[in-house]
Amino acid sequence: MSDTRIERDSMGELQVPAQALYGAQTQRAVDNFPISGQRMPAQFIRALLLAKAAAANANIELEQITAGQGQAIVKAVEQLLAGDFIQHFPVDVFQTGSGTSSNMNANEVIATLASRVLGEPVNANDHVNCGQSSNDIIPTTIHVSAALALHEQLLPALGHLVQVIEAKSVQVHPYVKTGRTHLMDAMPVRMSQVLDGWAAQVNAAKAHIEATLPSLQALAQGGTAVGTGINAHPQFAAGFARQLSTLTQVEFTPGQNLFALIGSQDTAVALSGQLKTTAVALMKIANDLRWMNSGPLAGLGEIELQALQPGSSIMPGKVNPVIPEATAMVAAQVIGNDATIAVAGQSGNFELNVMLPVIARNLLESIELMANASRLLADKAIASFKVNEGKLKEALARNPILVTALNPIIGYLKAAEIAKTAYKQGRPIIDVALEHTDLSRDQLEALLDPEKLTAGGI
Numbered sequence: 001m002s003d004t005r006i007e008r009d010s011m012g013e014l015q016v017p018a019q020a021l022y023g024a025q026t027q028r029a030v031d032n033f034p035i036s037g038q039r040m041p042a043q044f045i046r047a048l049l050l051a052k053a054a055a056a057n058a059n060i061e062l063e064q065i066t067a068g069q070g071q072a073i074v075k076a077v078e079q080l081l082a083g084d085f086i087q088h089f090p091v092d093v094f095q096t097g098s099g100t101s102s103n104m105n106a107n108e109v110i111a112t113l114a115s116r117v118l119g120e121p122v123n124a125n126d127h128v129n130c131g132q133s134s135n136d137i138i139p140t141t142i143h144v145s146a147a148l149a150l151h152e153q154l155l156p157a158l159g160h161l162v163q164v165i166e167a168k169s170v171q172v173h174p175y176v177k178t179g180r181t182h183l184m185d186a187m188p189v190r191m192s193q194v195l196d197g198w199a200a201q202v203n204a205a206k207a208h209i210e211a212t213l214p215s216l217q218a219l220a221q222g223g224t225a226v227g228t229g230i231n232a233h234p235q236f237a238a239g240f241a242r243q244l245s246t247l248t249q250v251e252f253t254p255g256q257n258l259f260a261l262i263g264s265q266d267t268a269v270a271l272s273g274q275l276k277t278t279a280v281a282l283m284k285i286a287n288d289l290r291w292m293n294s295g296p297l298a299g300l301g302e303i304e305l306q307a308l309q310p311g312s313s314i315m316p317g318k319v320n321p322v323i324p325e326a327t328a329m330v331a332a333q334v335i336g337n338d339a340t341i342a343v344a345g346q347s348g349n350f351e352l353n354v355m356l357p358v359i360a361r362n363l364l365e366s367i368e369l370m371a372n373a374s375r376l377l378a379d380k381a382i383a384s385f386k387v388n389e390g391k392l393k394e395a396l397a398r399n400p401i402l403v404t405a406l407n408p409i410i411g412y413l414k415a416a417e418i419a420k421t422a423y424k425q426g427r428p429i430i431d432v433a434l435e436h437t438d439l440s441r442d443q444l445e446a447l448l449d450p451e452k453l454t455a456g457g458i
Contacts, residue, residue: 020253021088023108023124029101035094040102040357041364042086047145048106051137051221051240052248053077054130057128058239068118069127074162076113097137097347103129131232131240135262135352139220142268142360144244144252147216149364150209151250153371158206162199164378168385169195176450177302178395183291184402188450191387198285202374205278207405212274215267217251219244223258226351233408265353268363269345272338275366279334282373286324286331289381293321293369298443301391306384323381330373337362397423400429402448408458409447410437 009024060070107124114122172191222237237254295301311320344355
């Protein structure tokens with residue numbers, strides 16, 4: 001048997017692998033774009049398949065295709081989603097900017113399987129792609145795939161991270177540590193205050209992402225080639241959104257202006273910006289953990305992160321903060337992805353953005369990376385770190401900045417003189433203050449009590 005077969009499209013004949021479910025247009029894309037070896041993300045292909053099933057159901061209702069054709073398309077999608085569907089989608093991310101190659105890849109694969117189900121030809125363009133253009137189905141799929149990934153992956157992961165941080169905050173509330181500004185000693189803070197700050201950052205980032213969902217769940221479908229809706233039934237957009245909502249259990253709606261949703265990718269750019277903000281928050285938390293864990297002898301040594309693996313191929317016994325480091329790298333990648341999406345978002349030339357595949361790829365990668373990193377950061381770093389109370393108390397006892405509490409009594413200049421003396425002599429601030437003020441030790445102990453100082457006020 002031959003390992004290829006002949007397929008035909010509007011440009012002529014082409015050899016295709018004999019067992020491939022796709023046809024000539026997909027093969028042309030494989031031949032034309034041997035660029036990165038990266039396929040479109042599985043989340044994107046899954047959303048594209050769900051969109052094809054929703055379109056088929058809407059077209060049955062609107063009598064644009066027969067019930068048999070539509071049901072065969074839906075069955076084909078179900079078969080694909082139940083198996084290793086990504087093997088049938090070999091087109092490179094870096095392809096035609098509209099994503100036409102990926103759209104036709106889906107149309108051809110579904111048409112092949114649907115024809116087998118129905119026992120008669122189901123056409124990739126006329127039936128599977130009925131009422132659609134690459135120019136509206138691909139922007140729609142970007143929105144759908146990102147919305148599903150947020151609902152299923154990132155938002156639950158961020159919620160879990162907040163819960164773990166808040167639980168840890170309760171656990172470490174009794175501990176007071178030296179605060180730091182400019183990486184230099186500052187007034188004391190409770191460990192719980194530090195963690196509550198982290199939780200607030202993540203909660204705010206999560207809320208900003210959630211604020212993009214209404215726009216993300218508004219779809220370009222129904223605009224077809226340029227936004228006018230040519231070749232789509234007038235009720236197709238509403239029917240498609242309703243069918244897709246049923247399939248996904250996420251509420252999708254037709255976009256208010258389809259020209260904007262096809263000609264631009266502003267919603268994806270906005271979402272990516274919020275993902276970048278989230279990445280910055282995770283980077284801050286990861287670096288705080290690394291600094292507090294530093295040492296254990298020559299660094300701060302305030303906490304001890306869970307030991308997960310040997311830290312050196314040459315230095316026995318060394319253990320590194322691997323989860324915060326991995327999280328920081330994820331944050332850097334997400335920030336880079338956002339730069340690409342911002343540039344790609346500028347490529348809305350007239351009635352179509354022509355960098356859709358790379359927007360989809362980077363957006364979905366950012367969501368997946370941060371979802372995975374957030375759970376690891378929660379479970380293998382924050383939940384399990386131990387507090388080195390002795391190190392905290394040692395640093396607090398020698399912290400001359402505590403003299404700030406005496407400002408209202410002795411004035412800034414006198415307090416600065418005491419702090420400098422304590423630094424120079426390496427002595428506890430309370431002993432130096434006792435020598436240079438009229439305050440008693442009992443008064444100084446009350447005024448310089450680190451726990452009291454974490455409450456603020458005068």
